[in-house]
Amino acid sequence: MLENIVFIGAGNLATHLALALNNAGKKIIQVYSRTYSSASQLAIKVDAEPINDIKLLNKNADIYIVSVKDSAIEHIASNIKLNNKLIVHTSGSMPMEVLKEASDNYGVLYPLQTFSKNKNVDFHNVPICIETNNPANIEILKNLAEEISSNVREISFDKRRIIHLAAVFACNFTNNMYSVAEQLLIENDISFNILLPLINETAVKVFEDSPKKLQTGPAVRGDDSIISSHLKMLANHKDFKKIYKLLSDNIKKMNNK
Amino acid sequence: MLENIVFIGAGNLATHLALALNNAGKKIIQVYSRTYSSASQLAIKVDAEPINDIKLLNKNADIYIVSVKDSAIEHIASNIKLNNKLIVHTSGSMPMEVLKEASDNYGVLYPLQTFSKNKNVDFHNVPICIETNNPANIEILKNLAEEISSNVREISFDKRRIIHLAAVFACNFTNNMYSVAEQLLIENDISFNILLPLINETAVKVFEDSPKKLQTGPAVRGDDSIISSHLKMLANHKDFKKIYKLLSDNIKKMNNK
Numbered sequence: 001m002l003e004n005i006v007f008i009g010a011g012n013l014a015t016h017l018a019l020a021l022n023n024a025g026k027k028i029i030q031v032y033s034r035t036y037s038s039a040s041q042l043a044i045k046v047d048a049e050p051i052n053d054i055k056l057l058n059k060n061a062d063i064y065i066v067s068v069k070d071s072a073i074e075h076i077a078s079n080i081k082l083n084n085k086l087i088v089h090t091s092g093s094m095p096m097e098v099l100k101e102a103s104d105n106y107g108v109l110y111p112l113q114t115f116s117k118n119k120n121v122d123f124h125n126v127p128i129c130i131e132t133n134n135p136a137n138i139e140i141l142k143n144l145a146e147e148i149s150s151n152v153r154e155i156s157f158d159k160r161r162i163i164h165l166a167a168v169f170a171c172n173f174t175n176n177m178y179s180v181a182e183q184l185l186i187e188n189d190i191s192f193n194i195l196l197p198l199i200n201e202t203a204v205k206v207f208e209d210s211p212k213k214l215q216t217g218p219a220v221r222g223d224d225s226i227i228s229s230h231l232k233m234l235a236n237h238k239d240f241k242k243i244y245k246l247l248s249d250n251i252k253k254m255n256n257k
Numbered sequence: 258m259l260e261n262i263v264f265i266g267a268g269n270l271a272t273h274l275a276l277a278l279n280n281a282g283k284k285i286i287q288v289y290s291r292t293y294s295s296a297s298q299l300a301i302k303v304d305a306e307p308i309n310d311i312k313l314l315n316k317n318a319d320i321y322i323v324s325v326k327d328s329a330i331e332h333i334a335s336n337i338k339l340n341n342k343l344i345v346h347t348s349g350s351m352p353m354e355v356l357k358e359a360s361d362n363y364g365v366l367y368p369l370q371t372f373s374k375n376k377n378v379d380f381h382n383v384p385i386c387i388e389t390n391n392p393a394n395i396e397i398l399k400n401l402a403e404e405i406s407s408n409v410r411e412i413s414f415d416k417r418r419i420i421h422l423a424a425v426f427a428c429n430f431t432n433n434m435y436s437v438a439e440q441l442l443i444e445n446d447i448s449f450n451i452l453l454p455l456i457n458e459t460a461v462k463v464f465e466d467s468p469k470k471l472q473t474g475p476a477v478r479g480d481d482s483i484i485s486s487h488l489k490m491l492a493n494h495k496d497f498k499k500i501y502k503l504l505s506d507n508i509k510k511m512n513n514k
Contacts, residue, residue: 012473069478069480070480070482070483071480071482093483093486093487112451112452112454112455113454113455113458114455114458114459114462114471114473114474115473116462116466116471116473119462119465119466119471121458125454126454127451127454151454153451158445159445159447161486161490162441162442162445162447162490163442163447163451163452165441165487165490165491166437166438166439166441166442166447166452167438167452167455168474168475168487168501169434169435169437169438169441169497169500169501170434170435170438170452170455170456170459171455171456171458171459171473171474172472172473172474172475172476172477172504172508173434173500173501173504173508174431174434174435174456174459174460175459175462175463175468175471175472175473175474176468176472176504176507176508176511177426177427177430177431177434178426178427178431178463178468179467179468179469179472179508179511180423180426180507180511181423181424181426181427182423182467182468182469183469183511184419184422184423184426185419185420185423188415188416188419190416190419190420190423192463192467192468194369194384194410194420195369195420195423195424195427196463196464197369197370197382197383197384197408198369198370198371198424198427198428199427199428199431199460199463200460200461200464201370201371201378201428202371202427202428202431202432202460203431203456203457203459203460203461204457204460205371205373205376205432206432206435206449206453206456207453207457208376209373209376210436210439210449211432211433211435211436211439211449212436212439212440213373214371214373214376214432215429215432215433215436216269216371216372216373216428216429216432217371217425217428217429217432218425218429219429220429221326223326223327223328225327225328226327226350229350229418230350230422230425233418233419233422234422239503239506239507239510240426240507242503243426243430243503243504243507244425244426244430246496246499246500246503247429247430247433247500249496250433250437250496250497250500251429251433251436253496254433254436254437254440
């Protein structure tokens with residue numbers, strides 16, 4: 001059983017994950033961050049020791065969770081020596097081998113979710129993709145992940161990176177579409193909340209059927225007169241106009257195959 | 258009170274709207290469609306008379322709801338004479354004046370929602386945008402709309418068309434992002450359902466805060482190494498690669514203002 005956890009990193013993902021594990025009864029014994037204030041901010045929430053000097057890392061934890069930006073993972077791993085202690089990162093796009101300098105036992109615990117400050121996340125349904133270099137660790141890591149989620153899957157790097165790429169479209173780009181809509185409304189003194197039932201229905205629908213089959217709107221109907229009137233309305237928004245054109249063309253191509 | 262309704266058009270929107278009005282106790286007396294079979298399909302659900310000859314239009318209804326594709330509305334209106342009977346269309350992008358040949362009393366009843374075959378819609382929260390040429394009709398139309406929705410708003414054409422444009426981004430383009438994600442996953446033998454908790458959370462979040470503030474992902478973090486590795490992964494998907502680039506740039510621009 002992995003009971004004592006050290007977090008390396010104190011950003012949004014680290015914070016939400018540490019809180020969930022703490023709520024599940026796990027002990028977060030230490031939080032490292034480059035700045036003492038950000039280490040403290042998370043540490044105080046989970047009753048852990050904050051540090052900002054990696055040399056002070058507690059070597060007696062059961063697992064080390066590295067949740068920093070992708071480009072920093074390998075550098076951090078090369079600066080710590082954990083012998084055979086289990087170390088995992090939380091990235092969708094990095095192979096687990098970036099951790100190999102730190103320990104002989106490494107892996108990945110990647111929660112597929114979007115984490116914002118000040119917005120609580122219920123981990124119960126969050127898919128957690130796990131992977132370990134040593135097959136003996138997979139059940140151990142799975143047991144830990146299952147303390148917070150009922151949706152834990154062993155996923156190879158090749159698939160994990162595709163899932164992350166797909167998530168950028170389904171989450172980050174989708175949210176950007178909401179932002180464009182919000183800006184168009186604000187400029188015309190219309191409240192964004194008029195779109196909320198539509199946004200909800202669009203998301204809820206894909207729980208029941210394939211999004212490709214559910215596509216609606218001018219592009220899939222081939223209603224070129226609306227499309228050209230919308231493009232005219234976007235004359236002063238060159239970037240939005242390009243997006244409108246590209247995505248309308250993409251809808252036509254994907255749905256007429 | 259508008260009790261007896263004729264539907265002109267029998268597509269997805271007409272079907273869902275007719276069902277909702279029927280459930281609210283209104284009488285749909287007739288359904289017109291260009292083909293008898295599609296008129297019948299809707300008519301049988303609401304116990305109405307199906308017709309496919311516009312000359313057979315019942316002239317004794319209280320209101321005529323034209324729910325056909327935008328480019329067909331004016332042509333249909335010019336082929337019917339209703340004197341002073343109220344006629345409305347359901348389009349987000351057409352001015353109400355396209356109906357003026359049909360009657361002296363015209364307007365719009367535009368439900369802001371996405372309607373697919375075989376997917377029931379709860380109208381209760383659906384924003385319904387209404388407009389009438391004759392101020393005396395606005396309360397009458399509002400009362401009808403409030404039979405099915407608690408979110409009825411009088412909205413001018415100038416705003417309605419912006420709302421429709423914003424809805425294309427927030428719904429149609431968002432759904433296309435889901436489709437792209439689905440295709441990337443399917444090609445790699447990964448089930449689309451792994452994304453559902455993320456899709457749900459992305460939508461739910463904007464009920465509480467502005468999407469611009471909630472933006473997450475590599476573009477807003479300025480994580481160019483992930484962006485370039487994602488672009489490499491999309492080498493065989495030229496259209497998806499263009500979309501990835503354009504939307505990542507748009508996120509950077511919108512969030513760094």
